[in-house]
Amino acid sequence: MLIHAAAGAVGHAAVQLAKAEGAYVIGTAPADDHDFLRDLGTDELVDDTADFAATVHSVDTALDLVGGDFGPRTLGTLRPGGLLLAAVPGAPGLAPEEAEARGMRCAVITPEPSGERLTKIAALLANTRIRLHVEAALPFTDAARAHELGDAGHRKGALVLALPN
Numbered sequence: 258m259l260i261h262a263a264a265g266a267v268g269h270a271a272v273q274l275a276k277a278e279g280a281y282v283i284g285t286a287p288a289d290d291h292d293f294l295r296d297l298g299t300d301e302l303v304d305d306t307a308d309f310a311a312t313v314h315s316v317d318t319a320l321d322l323v324g325g326d327f328g329p330r331t332l333g334t335l336r337p338g339g340l341l342l343a344a345v346p347g348a349p350g351l352a353p354e355e356a357e358a359r360g361m362r363c364a365v366i367t368p369e370p371s372g373e374r375l376t377k378i379a380a381l382l383a384n385t386r387i388r389l390h391v392e393a394a395l396p397f398t399d400a401a402r403a404h405e406l407g408d409a410g411h412r413k414g415a416l417v418l419a420l421p422n
């Protein structure tokens with residue numbers, strides 16, 4: 258499985274969930290984040306400034322957390338019949354029909370609550386098979402500051418806003 262933006266809040270969780278399912282995981286991320294991602298079990302890493310499409314081939318599934326031209330470029334890394342999961346709202350970069358015309362599949366994914374999945378993830382967290390890296394936790398009243406930190410980039414894992422009791 259290829260996971261773009263693997264060091265981010267969603268990406269680093271996706272890496273660990275894919276590993277827990279037994280996948281061989283290739284991540285794209287800034288070079289500074291490669292050690293962090295290796296520690297989480299990522300099997301191969303591609304620098305985010307490199308042309309991933311030139312080195313990654315024949316993957317079964319790709320998760321696009323970047324959007325724009327990443328969708329069309331990622332199609333070339335898939336095996337015939339492979340699946341592209343486009344997760345950036347409003348910017349999947351290509352239509353599912355386009356993927357089908359090239360012999361691949363594309364699904365645009367949106368967050369949907371599922372008690373069954375959350376129970377499974379809670380068990381993985383409880384037995385520390387996955388761990389979430391919290392870069393910073395801020396009180397809810399600092400939401401504006403959290404957005405500034407998020408927009409500034411160059412951080413790993415998640416930013417957390419803590420709700421008052």
Ligand SMILES: NC(=O)c1ccc[n+]([C@@H]2O[C@H](COP(=O)([O-])OP(=O)(O)OC[C@H]3O[C@@H](n4cnc5c(N)ncnc54)[C@H](OP(=O)(O)O)[C@@H]3O)[C@@H](O)[C@H]2O)c1
Pocket residue numbers: 261262263264265266267268285286287305322323343344345346366367368407409410411412413414415
């Ligand atoms: N559909 C859904 O269910 C769903 C749910 C949640 C989030 N999302 C979307 O998923 C995306 C990621 O969310 P997030 O919360 O994980 O964001 P995030 O925590 O800001 O992480 C983004 C990561 O991507 C890295 N990055 C930026 N450009 C890259 C590139 N070209 N190649 C590889 N890595 C790159 C960033 O590194 P630097 O900061 O060092 O550049 C950062 O580590 C967002 O667009 C969000 O809207 C979708």
